[in-house]
Amino acid sequence: MLTPQTLQKLPDDLIDLVSEVQTDIIKSIAKKLVKADYLTPSAEWQLYKASQLKMSTKEITAMLAEFTGKSKRQISKLYTDACKEAINNDAKIYRTYGKDCSAALRSVALSNTLKAGVKNANGMTKNLCKSMVESSQATVTHLMDKAWLKVQSGAFTYQDAIYDAVVELAKQGIATVTYPSGKTDWADVAVRRAVMTGISQTAGQMQLDLAAEMDCDLVEVTAHMGARPSHALWQGKVYSISGKSKKYPKLSTATGYGTGDGLKGWNCRHDFYPFFEGISERANLPVDVTENNRQYELSQKQRAMERSIRATKRRLAAYDGAISETEDEVLKRRLQNQFERHSAILKTKEKRLSEFCDTNDLYSEKDRVRVVGFNKSVSQKAVYGNNRYFVKQMKSYGIENPPKSLDIFENMKYNNSPECKLMNAYITSVKKGKFSPLVGYDHYKKLHNEINNSLVGLTTTNGIEITGQSDHFIERVIGVIKDPDTGKKRLGVELQDIQDALTNGKAMKPKISRDKNGNILYDEDGKPKISQLFVTDKCAVSINPETGVLIQCNPK
Template sequence: MREDYKKHLSGQIEKYFSDLEMRIMEDIVRRIRKTGKITSTADWQINRLSILGYSPEDIENMLKEALNKSYPEMFELYDKVIEWEYVRNKDIYEQINAEFIPYEENEELQQIAEALIQQSGNDLQNITKSLGFYLDYGTGKPVLTPLAEVYQKYLDAACLDIVTGAFDYNSVLRRVVTQLTNSGLRQIDYASGRANRIDVAARRAVMTGVSQLSGKISEMNAKKLGTDYFEVEWHAGARPTHAAWQGRVYSKEELTTVCGLGSVTGLLGANCYHMYYPFVKGISERNWTDEWLVEQNRKESLPKTFKGKEYTLYEAKQQQRKMETAMRAQREKAVLLKQGGADPDDVMLAKAKYQGQLGEYARFCKRMGLHQERERIYYDMRGRVAPAPKRFRR
């Protein structure tokens, strides 16, 4: 299946949940701004319910909207997986005189596809049930709190600081916007305890289901083709543990014993971009020779230096993702500060920092020989957050 197509549709799903996160954050900032006009603690207490009372309900509606928008793209992605991954082996079926059953008549494949689509759907639903923020209550250990409760805690603390005169409005707004953009909405992977932003979690839930469907189709085709062998895909910049086995041919048993199929860290595991396809000896031809793979691994392991630090290709791609995440957070911060009516100097500083991050990103990618994936930064569709940097002639 074309990688660019998978990226396009999964990016759409990711964007819906990024928009959800931003709408909630904007609502928090709007309410803080509104409360900042109240000059008495008594008035704040009286108005608290009208200001905060419907927030959890509003958030629930936002979640439903995001889910309803993401499902059509999810279903389209699964349809294309079935179309491309299943039909791609039709020629091999004909070469060995095996019967190729169209998807519309293949009840087994239909059941597998439906089960995995439901699985991805359940994961997306679980994201909505697990929403929350990490907070530090002074113990130095982050604590996860349900979204509705945290939502009100942020607002309560901000409003109280403002109306009691303990802090000025701009200081409170800077603090809350920084808390929001640094923590972000979260989904918890209960098996590992690791947290991810909701947009990333949504994308991963769907892509995991897509990968598993592709694997099931490959195994079904292999069984019908009478082969026990599979060729595992190769891609540039694979994590070192995956680079050791990618691009080669393995038996079904070796997919598990060598490649770790079925484990979180192995083939088709978390954030794994590899796939495997039936390999019929005497008919199929390898896409990557052992000699080519050895040489490619050697090249990718040679480090390049940026600002005194060395990066292999895999490490460079990981750093690239971190930089993109940091820039998305900084874009949010600049927009939220402006919408909250913060001091213009604070807004300008936030934009300037983002502008500097963009320049650093471009220089890093050029030095590492990476393609800039700015669509990962801009999928919030908020246009230009900071003015383009001026170019000077030396």
């Protein structure tokens, strides 16, 4: 028997090897794209391209040759160690119940089953390598031809054509494995599925061979939370291998053992072990189906987020390869901008995954987001790129002196900094189009303080003390050329006019606030929002009469 945790971790080392080769190939292609001579005339282009493809194939073949040598050794060790662990675990159970399986463990049948499993796995590696070469060739051909045609058409600059090619490569990568259904997978995904499934099935056949030698017809299937809903129906129960038992259902019929969708099928982490009627104690407690399915859905969301992070890291590796090779400063700047933008995207994705795991009490599996080839150098560049992108983005909002990094800004949030709250309110208003970024954060901050100093603390004509201002209020004070809600120009209001309205204006009857559809608006405590208007011939100012907070203002 192999535990679900053991099965899940088995392919990790091999996946690292595949991931490294995959990333190296993408970077190699990116370098080819920026160095190609797209000004080559039509008659010579095919010859030039053929020479480049020959070089590319030679490089990729060399990478894969090194990988194949390593992978064969690792596959043999993986299968041998895992299958021995599974058989030895079962042997311990047999010995506990007085059955000596020493001779059976040395049987030729068990040895041949293991050898067949290793042979099949090496065949998988060979096919994978062939697929990677073919996919790489197709990718290089497609992107180089596309860039060449753009340059020759005269509709695109040399830099535009190369930039577009690198962006496409970074986005799509190389589809390395194509299944009969037409579905394609990244190599690391295909390897994880193939290795885990292959080892599990090989070990399973050896376990059945040993069970036959030990005259054991019953097995108990393991159970774990978060199993596929179809697997949750049969996990944790006892089955008959032969189907002759009147009490227990047949293993293959009930669990689908031997099929891709069933027990020990694609990515299945279930296993089985000997069970003796009247002697063995059931080891698996029933799993709540509702909770299991909830955990399964959460795990699927987590896997999707992890795949997205790996894809972004591969994308950054492609940009890094192109940036390091090009000597064209215009192209380098454009690619650098993309690198910085996706560095920020990577940071956001990693943060969302971390928050998702924390919120749902899930284990954050760092091995599943690691991309070998996305090394320390690229990682450091990504951190630097993310910070550069963050600063540029903040400046685009009109914040001239923003925090120097996203981490500093996040720390301000964590510490509940008043400056951070004000900056966030400003950014939100700019994003909504409530006022132009040309207003600038410095002016916004100054105006916010002026409102606090000149309006907060005043007493209105009907005796209400002004206690604070809403984020919406300062938006109305500033004004905007085109209001996003009405599409019309909205003028700002002078603070002196607002002060006059509050202290000398006519106090209107308080009203319950409603939205555009006439629905009552409620505050965070579930109470209806109330507003009261103070009017002069220059402006109208509304406040919450219960809290004394300034809500909004409009010029007359």
